[in-house]
Amino acid sequence: MGGYRPGWLNGAVAWATVIYLILPITIILPVSLTDQRFLSLPVHALSGEHYLRLLTTPAWTNAILQSAFIAVASTVLAVVLGTLCAIGCWRLSRRSTELVRALMLLPIIIPSIAYAIGLYRYFAKLGLLDSFTGVVIAHGVTGIPYVVITVSTALAAFDPRLESAARGMGASLPQTLRWVILPRIAPGIVSGAIFAFIHSWDELVVVLFIASRRVFTLPRKIWDGINENLDPAMAAVAVLLVAMTVLLLLLDLALRRQRRD
Amino acid sequence: MSPKGRHAAGWWALILPAFLLMTAFYVAPILQVLAISVTEPSPGLGNYERLFTSESVQRVIGTTLRIGVVTTAVALLLGYVLAYRIALAGPRAQRWWLLAVLVPLWISVLVRAFAWVTLLRRQGLVNEGLLAAGVIDQPLSLVWNEFGIIIGMVHYMVPYAVLPMLSAMREIDPRVLAAARGLGASRTGAFLRVFLPLSLPGVIAAGVLVFIFSLGFYITPAILGGGKTLMVAEWIKLQILDLIRWGLGAMMATVLVVAILATLAVFSRLVNLRRLFGAGG
Structure with a gap:
């Protein structure tokens, strides 16, 4: 903003806020490398034993694999349905589709605790409690908003005349989708997929209610760990989670930049 | 056809x-x-009657509203300062500032709560550090109380506060500020009488968003509150999984959902979720 410099107080508080946002997250890295048996900073040397323990304990590796499977499956569900829905709403673009779009955003607005208790009873009737199908459906449905948002944003920059031209020249709807619309909005779809994946990978509240013995995801394992025994393996798993999120976000930023250039 | x-x-x-x-x-x-x-347990509005008669129901609603208001106020204040700094930064610097806001936004709530426990508990890094430095001789209780909940919740909410405010600030034409200065307004005057009012829609949108997210928050208050300070979401879980009082838990969940949807409906023209999540680029 031309010639407008922030004052020193503004700068100081802004920096302090950023440190408050970032520092607590970075602290888990040294803690995960401690040579002690309990949560602490390394005393004599850095040690990778907690990572080793993490990757050789079946309870942890199972939880990681289960979470990865559920996250991938529910991301596919959310991306396919969310993308098609966003395209339909964009093309029709009338009052009723605005309502549909608002409906698709509900899972972000309504607290997951309310959904979780309703789903618990609902799945009990359908026999879906403690099943992978059940968790994938729940995570897929609650991942749809992220896809609808990113794909709608991508579509807002898409010239609708391209679509009319394709249809005018005789392309069918599936052909128009495949060759005209989807290639143009691919970065938006990838963004949506990334956010839907992170959403499922981190989701805990719904899983606490609808899963028990068979389905045991990573967030549940961490939750139990925080409530029962705090040990450095928790810090190691936390570091792995953060690394994964940061990598996915950097990928998203790189894609957005590419799209702009 | x-x-x-x-x-x-x-x-x-x-x-x-x-x-x-x-x-x-x-x-x-x-x-x-x-x-x-x-x-459940019997047809009728018996559960809703508890809103007016049960002290424990009223207490948990009071606690939730209090924590929600404090969290919103602190998150808005820090978020505004940060958004203002970002809005004034150059394009390159802006990208870094934005990354510092977006990374915490997407990092697992559980991981963040765990990090805060590591730092703030009695044998945590903050207490150990202060003890070793001789600043205190008794560990402070920084967590498993309302203070810990608010620290963790504000941490979660600041990014949600920054994004709508930043997007409102970016729409302010810098020439308006230059004009105010040219017409003799002081820096503070230009900020208070021109920039602040123009950014107000963003502040309201951020406030609504942070407040409704705070009301139904489960994980952070459950971990950092240590079961002593109950907010609505944890209270609902307690009623249903531990006390098997489905009717009461469902009543509170309904009240929560209705309160959130009503707040959003009132402010619907100011809160644009799509803009919030599209703000990363």
Whole structure:
């Protein structure tokens, strides 16, 4: 903003806020490398034993694999349905589709605790409690908003005349989708997929209610760990989670930049 | 059917799968909560009566509103300062500032709560550090109380506060500020009488968003509150999983959902979720 410099107080508080946002997250890295048996900073040397323990304990590796499977499956569900829905709403673009779009955003607005208790009873009737199908459906449905948002944003920059031209020249709807619309909005779809994946990978509240013995995801394992025994393996798993999120976000930023250039 | 009608039918068919899945597996379970709240343990509005008669119900609502208001106020204040700094930064610097806001936004709530426990508990790094430095001789209770909850919740909410405010600030024409300065306004004057009022819609949107997210928050208050300070979401879980009082838990969940949707409806013109999540670029 031309010639407008922030004052020193503004700068100081802004920096302090950023440190408050970032520092607590970075602290888990040294803690995960401690040579002690309990949560602490390394005393004599850095040690990778907690990572080793993490990757050789079946309870942890199972939880990681289960979470990865559920996250991938529910991301596919959310991306396919969310993308098609966003395209339909964009093309029709009338009052009723605005309502549909608002409906698709509900899972972000309504607290997951309310959904979780309703789903618990609902799945009990359908026999879906403690099943992978059940968790994938729940995570897929609650991942749809992220896809609808990113794909709608991508579509807002898409010239609708391209679509009319394709249809005018005789392309069918599936052909128009495949060759005209989807290639143009691919970065938006990838963004949506990334956010839907992170959403499922981190989701805990719904899983606490609808899963028990068979389905045991990573967030549940961490939750139990925080409530029962705090040990450095928790810090190691936390570091792995953060690394994964940061990598996915950097990928998203790189894609957005590419799209702009 | 006319060709045009058939055309539209094709597009509606794209919407249909998501619509059906959302109705069957999202809306229906939510409506089930509403149904439970008026049928269990006996049909009628008995559960809702508790809103006016039960002290424990009123206490948990009071605690939730208090924590929600404090969290919103602190998150707005820090968020505004940060958004202002970002809005004034150059394009390159802006990218870094933004990354510092977006990374915490997407990092697992559980991981963050765990990090705060590591730092703030009695044998945590903050207490150990202060003890070693001789600043204190008794560990401070920084967590498993309301203070810990607010530290963790503000940490979660600041990014949600920054993004709508930043997007409002970016729409302010810098020439307006230059004009104010040219006409003799001081720096503070230009900020208070020009910038601040123009950024107000963003502040309100951020406030609404942070407040409604705070009301239904489960994980952070449950971990950092240590079971002593109960907010609505944890209270609902307690009623249902531990005390098996479905009616009461469902009633509170319904009240929560209605309160949130009503708040959003009132401010619907100011809060644009799509803009929030599109703000990363």
